[in-house]
Amino acid sequence: MKRYSLFAIAREALTHHQGWERAWRSPAPKPGYDVVIIGAGGHGLATAYYLGRNHGIRNVAILEKGWLGGGNTGRNTTIIRSNYLQDPSAAIYEKSRSLYETLSQDLNFNVMFSPRGVMMLAQTHHEVRGYLRTAHANALQGVVTEFISPARVKELCPILNIDGPRYPVLGALWQPRGGTGRHDAVAWGYARACSAMGMDIIQQCEVTGVRSENGKVTGVETTKGHIGTGKLGIVVAGHSGQVAQMAGFRLPVESMALQALVSEPIKPCMDVVVMANTVHGYMSQSDKGEMVIGGGTDGFNNYTQRGSFQHIEETLRALIETFPMLSRLKMLRQWGGIVDMTGDRSPIISKTPLGNCFINCGWGTGGFKAIPGSGWAMAELIAKGEPSPLAAAFDMGRFREGRFIDESVAAGVAH
Numbered sequence: 001m002k003r004y005s006l007f008a009i010a011r012e013a014l015t016h017h018q019g020w021e022r023a024w025r026s027p028a029p030k031p032g033y034d035v036v037i038i039g040a041g042g043h044g045l046a047t048a049y050y051l052g053r054n055h056g057i058r059n060v061a062i063l064e065k066g067w068l069g070g071g072n073t074g075r076n077t078t079i080i081r082s083n084y085l086q087d088p089s090a091a092i093y094e095k096s097r098s099l100y101e102t103l104s105q106d107l108n109f110n111v112m113f114s115p116r117g118v119m120m121l122a123q124t125h126h127e128v129r130g131y132l133r134t135a136h137a138n139a140l141q142g143v144v145t146e147f148i149s150p151a152r153v154k155e156l157c158p159i160l161n162i163d164g165p166r167y168p169v170l171g172a173l174w175q176p177r178g179g180t181g182r183h184d185a186v187a188w189g190y191a192r193a194c195s196a197m198g199m200d201i202i203q204q205c206e207v208t209g210v211r212s213e214n215g216k217v218t219g220v221e222t223t224k225g226h227i228g229t230g231k232l233g234i235v236v237a238g239h240s241g242q243v244a245q246m247a248g249f250r251l252p253v254e255s256m257a258l259q260a261l262v263s264e265p266i267k268p269c270m271d272v273v274v275m276a277n278t279v280h281g282y283m284s285q286s287d288k289g290e291m292v293i294g295g296g297t298d299g300f301n302n303y304t305q306r307g308s309f310q311h312i313e314e315t316l317r318a319l320i321e322t323f324p325m326l327s328r329l330k331m332l333r334q335w336g337g338i339v340d341m342t343g344d345r346s347p348i349i350s351k352t353p354l355g356n357c358f359i360n361c362g363w364g365t366g367g368f369k370a371i372p373g374s375g376w377a378m379a380e381l382i383a384k385g386e387p388s389p390l391a392a393a394f395d396m397g398r399f400r401e402g403r404f405i406d407e408s409v410a411a412g413v414a415h
């Protein structure tokens with residue numbers, strides 16, 4: 001793989017950009033691999049990357065029914081933070097956030113990580129108590145956050161109305177090294193690095209069945225034929241229930257559409273991420289100038305990756321009292337992605353009833369930020385057959401045994 005560098009850009013500028021290599025190969029599937037990963041979203045690709053980089057396992061195929069990064073990875077609002085309440089969550093999300101700090105250098109691909117700071121507004125006394133508790137927990141976990149005053153909120157984000165008609169801002173939980181990244185670039189960067197290690201990313205290849213013998217997976221049926229495998233990783237987010245059913249087990253996961261929208265581009269007016277859980281909405285400004293606005297999930301299970309008028313209305317009605325300037329903006333586009341929700345709003349990184357089959361899902365509304373850390377932990381689980389301390393608490397057995405990792409507050413407004 002040719003490295004991207006300033007010199008490469010200069011060279012290509014002089015030769016009409018004719019010399020760039022394809023970022024990744026598009027091979028036909030081989031009859032079999034040491035590891036097959038279903039799902040070329042961020043989590044599947046990161047799993048493959050760390051399998052190669054950390055464990056030297058490179059005879060790997062990543063199977064994708066659509067195009068890589070075309071699922072939730074390319075549909076999210078790109079917020080990255082690690083200010084969770086429970087210890088196992090803070091550990092994996094902070095590992096992930098810290099990997100983001102150097103991801104562009106690691107992958108030699110600019111993922112545009114922008115640690116501009118994330119604030120979660122406290123707009124009720126209940127929220128003040130909750131965020132103070134999280135700030136104390138974060139201090140013990142080594143996650144840098146602080147509870148800031150309304151005056152500091154206004155200083156960091158002048159377009160915010162802190163004297164809202166219903167819910168004045170009483171403070172905020174502030175994570176200065178949280179921020180955003182470019183979602184497609186994260187998928188593309190991992191894909192390029194996986195391909196360079198000799199791994200096969202096979203797009204337009206839907207898995208339609210899982211073959212097993214004596215409690216072990218032997219291969220998968222796909223729209224491109226049968227592919228044998230020594231180990232299987234299922235990393236398909238909103239479609240986890242369907243693929244688990246093919247493998248013969250059930251998951252405590254529900255699939256729902258989560259929606260977002262962006263405005264027309266405007267001049268820079270906001271250089272932090274703001275989440276307003278009480279009114280239910282959040283916003284940041286993209287590098288192109290669009291205001292990126294996140295809403296909630298549909299109130300019913302479905303697999304349609306679409307937006308709805310009701311959500312535009314609900315989300316904007318909620319946010320206009322916090323950001324009055326929104327009332328004068330036109331909205332440009334709106335979309336949905338199918339998220340996989342667990343009861344405790346924490347992910348699953350787990351062995352399954354099939355000996356050589358592992359599952360990574362349940363990131364729900366907030367898994368973009370977790371891509372590097374989740375890939376790191378899932379790769380270790382697949383390589384060693386046992387979870388690392390990072391992943392141990394997230395096994396499926398916790399739902400049977402009542403060991404919930406309750407992040408319903410941290411995941412409150414999604415993300």
Ligand SMILES: Cc1cc2nc3c(=O)[nH]c(=O)nc-3n(C[C@H](O)[C@H](O)[C@H](O)COP(=O)(O)OP(=O)(O)OC[C@H]3O[C@@H](n4cnc5c(N)ncnc54)[C@H](O)[C@@H]3O)c2cc1C
Binds near residue numbers: 039040073079336
């Ligand atoms: C609107 C919205 C906003 C969000 N905002 C944020 C945010 O701000 N911050 C944050 O941290 N998270 C956010 N999220 C959540 C985040 O996007 C997801 O948790 C994360 O992208 C999941 O990544 P993934 O790789 O597991 O799934 P995906 O990217 O969905 O990848 C799974 C892949 O599996 C493929 N697949 C499914 N079934 C099969 C099959 N049978 N055969 C082959 N391939 C298959 C799919 O096509 C898909 O490409 C948001 C999500 C949405 C929808």
